[in-house]
Amino acid sequence: MGARSVLTVPLGSGRQITGALTLVRTDPADPFDTADLGVVSDIGRRVGLVIDNARRFGRQRAVAEAMQRNLLAPLPQPGRLRLAARYQPAPAGSQVGGDWYDAFELKDGTLALVIGDVVGHDLTAAAGMAQLHGILRSLAWDHTGPPGAVVDRLDDAMPAITTVSMATLVLARVEGHPHTGPWTLRWTSAGHPPPLLLTPGGHARYLEAGQGILLGASLGTAVNRPDATQPLPPGSTLLLYTDGLVEVPGSDLSTGLSGLRRHALALAHAPLDTFCDQLLARMPPGSTDDVALLALRLPDL
Numbered sequence: 140m141g142a143r144s145v146l147t148v149p150l151g152s153g154r155q156i157t158g159a160l161t162l163v164r165t166d167p168a169d170p171f172d173t174a175d176l177g178v179v180s181d182i183g184r185r186v187g188l189v190i191d192n193a194r195r196f197g198r199q200r201a202v203a204e205a206m207q208r209n210l211l212a213p214l215p216q217p218g219r220l221r222l223a224a225r226y227q228p229a230p231a232g233s234q235v236g237g238d239w240y241d242a243f244e245l246k247d248g249t250l251a252l253v254i255g256d257v258v259g260h261d262l263t264a265a266a267g268m269a270q271l272h273g274i275l276r277s278l279a280w281d282h283t284g285p286p287g288a289v290v291d292r293l294d295d296a297m298p299a300i301t302t303v304s305m306a307t308l309v310l311a312r313v314e315g316h317p318h319t320g321p322w323t324l325r326w327t328s329a330g331h332p333p334p335l336l337l338t339p340g341g342h343a344r345y346l347e348a349g350q351g352i353l354l355g356a357s358l359g360t361a362v363n364r365p366d367a368t369q370p371l372p373p374g375s376t377l378l379l380y381t382d383g384l385v386e387v388p389g390s391d392l393s394t395g396l397s398g399l400r401r402h403a404l405a406l407a408h409a410p411l412d413t414f415c416d417q418l419l420a421r422m423p424p425g426s427t428d429d430v431a432l433l434a435l436r437l438p439d440l
Contacts, residue, residue, distance in 0.1 A: 218317025237264035255308030374439035383428030
């Protein structure tokens with residue numbers, strides 16, 4: 140390179156050296172001196188600290204995403220009922236979140252559906268999601284009562300045995316014979332966006348009943364969470380989702396809900412996996428949240 144004077148300094152922090160910075164001058168009349176070395180060394184330390192912080196953030200994000208994905212158990216396929224789900228992490232520039240879905244069969248043969256979101260966007264939120272996921276499964280399996288009673292017990296236990304301060308979720312039971320029906324949805328919502336029901340004939344509506352307060356917001360008072368029921372016609376599709384699918388900074392929630400309803404209707408006849416993939420692909424631009432969704436399709440008898 141025709142170098143007449145060269146400086147090489149490390150890029151790194153007190154924990155680790157991650158590279159080196161080399162500067163070259165070709166003019167023999169103006170070589171680097173001690174003052175230049177001090178300035179460039181300071182630049183190396185500052186850049187190294189930025190690199191180290193970025194690498195540590197990347198490791199934290201990778202751990203949280205791996206934990207979330209490993210906790211999202213394989214979905215059951217009871218009888219002729221079909222399930223599909225997706226989890227999409229937040230964009231790379233955003234922090235991880237606490238969104239999750241779950242579906243499992245209870246000991247009475249009923250199918251349980253869960254969608255939830257722990258408040259926060261960091262590794263703590265992801266860890267809290269893991270705690271709620273396991274506790275809710277245990278409570279739902281042990282307690283065969285209505286969903287509202289199960290979530291009441293979860294809310295009561297949460298401050299004692301988890302690190303979660305607040306969370307939203309929907310817990311639902313799909314009641315009826317898995318092959319022949321008829322089917323009924325029984326659910327409760329702890330401050331979560333309402334499920335979307337698509338029925339044959341091109342109809343779609345949000346199930347806004349069964350709404351209760353967020354988990355962690357009862358302030359020690361007794362809570363009897365409401366339950367709601369809705370017949371599920373043959374051939375219908377039920378969608379549970381987290382708020383990242385409908386909330387975008389700078390836009391109102393009603394716009395996001397209207398857009399989701401419109402997109403879901405356009406995809407109502409698509410295979411269930413395609414239905415889920417296309418909904419994620421049509422997420423509003425500018426979203427910075429992670430997203431979980433869970434879809435149920437009933438057979439057309």
